[in-house]
Amino acid sequence: xxxxxxxxxxxxxxxxxxxxxxxxxxxxxxxxxxxxxxxxxxxxxxxxxxxxxxxxxxxxxxxxxxxxxxxxxxxxxxxxxxxxxxxxxxxxxxxxxxxxxxxxxxxxxxxxxxxxxxxxxxxxxxxxxxxxxxxxxxxxxxxxxxxxxxxxxxxxxxxxxxxxxxxxxxxxxxxxxxxxxxxxxxxxxxxxxxxxxxxxxxxxxxxxxxxxxxxxxxxxxxxxxxxxxxxxxxxxxxxxxxxxxxxxxxxxxxxxxxxxxxxxxxxxxxxxxxxxxxxxxxxxxxxxxxxxxxxxxxxxxxxxxxxxxxxxxxxxxxxxxxxxxxxxxxxxxxxxxxxxxxxxxxxxxxxxxxxxxxxxxxxxxxxxxxxxxxx
Amino acid sequence: xxxxxxxxxxxxxxxxxxxxxxxxxxxxxxxxxxxxxxxxxxxxxxxxxxxxxxxxxxxxxxxxxxxxxxxxxxxxxxxxxxxxxxx
Numbered sequence: 001x002x003x004x005x006x007x008x009x010x011x012x013x014x015x016x017x018x019x020x021x022x023x024x025x026x027x028x029x030x031x032x033x034x035x036x037x038x039x040x041x042x043x044x045x046x047x048x049x050x051x052x053x054x055x056x057x058x059x060x061x062x063x064x065x066x067x068x069x070x071x072x073x074x075x076x077x078x079x080x081x082x083x084x085x086x087x088x089x090x091x092x093x094x095x096x097x098x099x100x101x102x103x104x105x106x107x108x109x110x111x112x113x114x115x116x117x118x119x120x121x122x123x124x125x126x127x128x129x130x131x132x133x134x135x136x137x138x139x140x141x142x143x144x145x146x147x148x149x150x151x152x153x154x155x156x157x158x159x160x161x162x163x164x165x166x167x168x169x170x171x172x173x174x175x176x177x178x179x180x181x182x183x184x185x186x187x188x189x190x191x192x193x194x195x196x197x198x199x200x201x202x203x204x205x206x207x208x209x210x211x212x213x214x215x216x217x218x219x220x221x222x223x224x225x226x227x228x229x230x231x232x233x234x235x236x237x238x239x240x241x242x243x244x245x246x247x248x249x250x251x252x253x254x255x256x257x258x259x260x261x262x263x264x265x266x267x268x269x270x271x272x273x274x275x276x277x278x279x280x281x282x283x284x285x286x287x288x289x290x291x292x293x294x295x296x297x298x299x300x301x302x303x304x305x306x307x308x309x310x311x312x313x314x315x316x317x318x319x320x321x322x323x324x325x326x327x328x329x330x331x332x333x334x335x336x337x338x339x340x341x342x343x344x345x346x347x348x349x350x351x352x353x354x355x356x357x358x359x360x361x362x363x364x365x366x367x368x369x370x371x372x373x374x375x
Numbered sequence: 376x377x378x379x380x381x382x383x384x385x386x387x388x389x390x391x392x393x394x395x396x397x398x399x400x401x402x403x404x405x406x407x408x409x410x411x412x413x414x415x416x417x418x419x420x421x422x423x424x425x426x427x428x429x430x431x432x433x434x435x436x437x438x439x440x441x442x443x444x445x446x447x448x449x450x451x452x453x454x455x456x457x458x459x460x461x462x
């Protein structure tokens with residue numbers, strides 16, 4: 001970009017010497033170049049170009065072209081771009097408006113406390129307008145609300161409210177959810193190793209899934225209740241049961257391999273053409289398939305193809321004793337799926353015959369941990 | 376303000392009746408002609424530029440001449456200047 005602020009005119013007309021003589025009385029002209037009798041190029045200061053333009057027009061000479069160079073012209077161009085000026089103006093207003101508010105919250109130093117909880121508390125309790133925020137009030141409110149905060153400092157940096165928090169250091173058993181430990185499986189308790197909390201069961205007790213095993217508190221020497229995290233390792237004999245059922249007679253439906261196909265051309269869900277074969281099957285099942293015939297969305301033709309498969313019913317009679325091993329294995333696999341421990345104490349199965357149905361119950365007794373440490 | 380031409384005129388011992396105040400023309404190396412005290416252009420082309428001065432007309436002949444600057448009383452001609460003539 002040139003710093004020299006000039007305007008270059010190309011004028012067309014007769015008796016240009018006279019015009020130049022009159023012009024030079026008021027303005028200084030540069031690089032006057034006459035390329036023909038009626039065409040002349042000359043330069044003048046950018047700041048004079050409007051007056052010169054008016055002057056030339058008043059003398060009946062045609063201005064073929066005017067071009068500008070220099071910083072001043074570029075600057076003026078920006079100011080004459082009303083859209084841009086308006087956008088800058090609006091941006092400045094918006095910037096100053098939004099600059100008054102805290103837009104971002106940053107919490108530093110939290111480990112056990114939830115960042116989200118702290119931010120939501122500050123958002124709910126205090127205004128986001130910077131002029132209305134008193135950082136000391138926020139600090140005090142946070143200490144009052146969250147008992148595990150030992151130190152908090154609050155500063156406003158730009159449009160971010162930075163909360164620097166130091167948490168209180170508590171004994172490890174004081175942390176946690178303070179929820180009771182419950183059994184995650186039913187079984188007979190065989191071993192208990194209590195870490196913290198109050199035990200509610202003893203060895204030999206039979207517990208069901210969901211029963212409370214350890215309460216999240218202890219009683220100190222003065223009889224005062226003190227909250228602690230319930231932690232223990234409790235092992236129990238767990239009965240993992242798998243079931244399989246055998247029917248002496250049952251109806252099996254299978255496809256014969258015979259099939260018939262019916263086709264329909266659809267448009268917007270309406271059938272516009274169809275080809276339907278007669279279905280001679282007394283028992284059948286169908287499968288439907290839709291294919292797009294056109295790729296455009298204006299006329300979305302679809303081909304609906306329905307396949308009818310012939311079915312046949314067969315009554316199967318089976319003797320349990322012949323397939324006993326197979327069903328016992330099935331029940332065993334089912335029981336094994338439920339086992340979480342490899343420590344198998346015992347395994348057995350039972351049979352029940354009810355109205356032509358034989359239930360095989362396979363039971364694997366394992367020693368398993370029925371509660372873990374609270375996390 | 377110091378003016379070299381005025382100083383030159385003052386120091387010259389020339390007869391009183393000679394008028395030195397009309398106009399000044401300086402030809403620099405045949406490539407630039409500086410004129411003070413012109414009274415208006417008469418002709419303007421690449422080969423011929425003429426202008427009025429007090430009581431006469433100056434004709435400048437040359438090649439690829441451009442009127443580099445034109446103001447109320449001064450002008451500068453750039454280009455190959457072959458001849459400067461007063462008529």
